[in-house]
Amino acid sequence: xxxxxxxxxxxxxxxxxxxxxxxxxxxxxxxxxxxxxxxxxxxxxxxxxxxxxxxxxxxxxxxxxxxxxxxxxxxxxxxxxxxxxxxxxxxxxxxxxxxxxxxxxxxxxxxxxxxxxx
Numbered sequence: 001x002x003x004x005x006x007x008x009x010x011x012x013x014x015x016x017x018x019x020x021x022x023x024x025x026x027x028x029x030x031x032x033x034x035x036x037x038x039x040x041x042x043x044x045x046x047x048x049x050x051x052x053x054x055x056x057x058x059x060x061x062x063x064x065x066x067x068x069x070x071x072x073x074x075x076x077x078x079x080x081x082x083x084x085x086x087x088x089x090x091x092x093x094x095x096x097x098x099x100x101x102x103x104x105x106x107x108x109x110x111x112x113x114x115x116x117x118x
Contacts, residue, residue, distance in 0.1 A: 009086055013093070015049050018086045022046055025079045033072045038062060041073060049087045056080035 008021030026043045034042050041062050043055060059077040066073070 009082060012086055012090075014090055015087060018083050018090060019046055019048060019052060021086075022052055022079065022083045026076070029072065029076075036070065037073055037076070041076070043076070049091075052080060052083045052087060056084050 008024045009018070012018040012021045023046055026046070041055075041059055044051075046052060046055070056077070059073065059080055063070075063073055063077050
């Protein structure tokens with residue numbers, strides 16, 4: 001797979017940056033390429049890390065289940081898997097942030113989870 005799909009990930013260190021890198025990578029596919037994918041594997045609106053992780057899971061399950069090699073499916077799965085790695089690294093950086101200092105990027109879902117557990 002060409003490096004053009006990963007270029008945006010090199011400078012992505014926060015959830016919003018990774019999500020944007022995914023959007024840019026997905027936008028490089030032609031509509032007819034995406035149309036050849038099963039409907040549940042076609043990227044819809046990608047809003048946050050949860051959307052990225054959910055689609056990464058679906059893409060991986062579909063790739064494992066398919067007998068033929070769908071190049072678009074394989075490329076998308078790699079992009080979303082790479083994005084999950086970057087999101088995990090960002091989450092670890094946020095977790096390592098010393099108490100009392102604000103993490104670089106905190107999502108609204110993180111805020112909701114914190115308030116629910118309080």
